[in-house]
Amino acid sequence: MSRMWKTLEIPWCKGKRHFKIAEQALAWVATPRNYPGVSDEQGEILRAIRTPVGSLPLRELVANAKGKKTAILVDDATRVTPVQTILPILLDELNVAGVPDQQIKVILALGSHRFMTPAEIRSRLGPCTERVEAINHAYNDPAQLVRLGTTTAGTPIIVSRVYYESDISIGISNIIPHFIAGWSGGAKIVQPGVSGEETTARIHLNGSLSWPAILGNPENPIRHEMEEVARLSGLKMVINTVLNLEEKIVKVIAGDIVLAHREAVRHAREIYEFPISEQPDIVIAGSYPANKDFWQADKALAAAALMVKPGGTVILAAPCVEGISPEHPVLLELGDCPPREVYERAAGGEFQDPIGVTAHIKIGVMREMANVILVSQGVSRVDTVRMGLQYAPDIDSAIAMAQARHGTTARVGVITHGADIAPVLR
Numbered sequence: 195m196s197r198m199w200k201t202l203e204i205p206w207c208k209g210k211r212h213f214k215i216a217e218q219a220l221a222w223v224a225t226p227r228n229y230p231g232v233s234d235e236q237g238e239i240l241r242a243i244r245t246p247v248g249s250l251p252l253r254e255l256v257a258n259a260k261g262k263k264t265a266i267l268v269d270d271a272t273r274v275t276p277v278q279t280i281l282p283i284l285l286d287e288l289n290v291a292g293v294p295d296q297q298i299k300v301i302l303a304l305g306s307h308r309f310m311t312p313a314e315i316r317s318r319l320g321p322c323t324e325r326v327e328a329i330n331h332a333y334n335d336p337a338q339l340v341r342l343g344t345t346t347a348g349t350p351i352i353v354s355r356v357y358y359e360s361d362i363s364i365g366i367s368n369i370i371p372h373f374i375a376g377w378s379g380g381a382k383i384v385q386p387g388v389s390g391e392e393t394t395a396r397i398h399l400n401g402s403l404s405w406p407a408i409l410g411n412p413e414n415p416i417r418h419e420m421e422e423v424a425r426l427s428g429l430k431m432v433i434n435t436v437l438n439l440e441e442k443i444v445k446v447i448a449g450d451i452v453l454a455h456r457e458a459v460r461h462a463r464e465i466y467e468f469p470i471s472e473q474p475d476i477v478i479a480g481s482y483p484a485n486k487d488f489w490q491a492d493k494a495l496a497a498a499a500l501m502v503k504p505g506g507t508v509i510l511a512a513p514c515v516e517g518i519s520p521e522h523p524v525l526l527e528l529g530d531c532p533p534r535e536v537y538e539r540a541a542g543g544e545f546q547d548p549i550g551v552t553a554h555i556k557i558g559v560m561r562e563m564a565n566v567i568l569v570s571q572g573v574s575r576v577d578t579v580r581m582g583l584q585y586a587p588d589i590d591s592a593i594a595m596a597q598a599r600h601g602t603t604a605r606v607g608v609i610t611h612g613a614d615i616a617p618v619l620r
Contacts, residue, residue: 204480204589204610207513213478213589215606221474224501224617225610227465231442235276238446239283242433246449247457255430256291256362264293265360266326267303267383267429268367270310271318272486274441275368278320280433284364285325293362300328301357303365303387306394306549308521329356331388333549339390345422347415349397352390353427364431365424369455369462371616373409373496373556374401376417377462379434380455381424386549393423395548399540402555403533406563409496410467410616412459424451434458436465439611469618470501474605476596477502477564478589479612481512488512488573488581489519492557494612499563501607501617507565507596510612511589514572518581522550525557530582533558557581565599567592 198217203210232238243252268277302310309330316323331354332338340358342351357363365383372378386394401416408414432454436445447458479498484490491512498508519525524547533555540551567584569592578585586592609615
């Protein structure tokens with residue numbers, strides 16, 4: 195019997211990559227549901243700021259503050275948060291509430307990512323760069339950090355001094371699934387966004403082996419500790435967006451660190467959760483929007499590792515335009531060391547880059563869950579093999595490799611936006 199073929203596509207940077215799968219073999223195609231965006235984005239943002247969930251409206255928050263010194267935390271270009279849309283509206287609202295632009299600083303909440311260049315900051319903030327000062331968070335510079343004690347779990351709380359010493363602090367971020375925090379957004383703009391290396395390393399190490407139980411679950415110990423860091427360090431308000439496939443605003447929820455976040459997650463679940471009743475032999479996952487490097491692309495690998503049959507094959511199609519991780523070469527240096535061995539060494543304080551090591555452990559768990567074939571323009575064959583993965587020059591070649599392992603009738607699942615999917619196994 196002749197086979198019928200289906201042509202599929204995944205996003206790849208600003209373009210697409212196409213490939214074919216036999217229709218009889220296709221188990222499912224997982225992609226975020228494309229809800230329509232709101233007709234009035236400015237109105238939606240203003241509604242959220244003026245009627246927050248679980249906290250005072252912005253003007254009352256300002257009126258009750260000891261001073262006017264304000265820090266606005268925004269994520270970097272590895273995220274699709276519509277900062278350029280939200281920031282001028284927020285600045286105007288702060289002005290009306292009595293906070294002049296001169297009293298406001300924007301902190302690029304980079305976590306442990308590299309500094310953004312002046313051009314990248316202008317691209318991220320738009321015309322607001324002419325209104326307020328913007329600074330990169332330096333996670334490993336003690337002079338720019340302040341130590342505040344510990345969480346109830348004993349993790350040291352170390353955060354940006356500029357953020358901590360502000361009278362008013364507001365975090366802007368977007369809600370998508372996340373394999374360490376359950377979902378992004380909320381308190382994550384503080385931890386790891388503006389936290390010190392020791393804080394981030396400890397919390398991420400705690401979730402490095404257990405992440406398969408965390409992805410898509412907002413009520414988890416890692417998220418709770420992140421929220422404790424944000425609460426104790428003084429974050430006053432969060433502004434969280436939920437976007438559709440065109441990166442248009444579907445919903446904006448502002449307010450309390452926890453309550454507003456959970457309400458935003460409730461809306462995000464309708465878009466990003468994808469139920470499956472079959473774990474196929476092969477899963478092909480595009481990394482979009484996590485295209486920057488392998489450090490980001492592992493989010494897609496996490497979702498795929500949960501959705502493939504145990505011991506199956508994941509084909510990760512990830513541009514990785516900046517390679518494996520410019521900031522964390524330890525990802526490559528540790529090669530294919532077993533994750534539990536690396537965990538024990540990290541717990542003993544062996545490594546100079548404790549944050550990078552936690553990512554290596556997480557990826558190691560993924561390697562144990564599935565055979566992984568990487569298709570990437572930014573990671574060489576040599577480096578791919580060194581990390582314990584297989585290399586393929588394109589998706590079609592990767593499919594042929596996977597079928598040689600599982601057979602030409604193997605069942606196949608496809609994840610178009612791998613970093614944006616929260617799998618629900620039924």
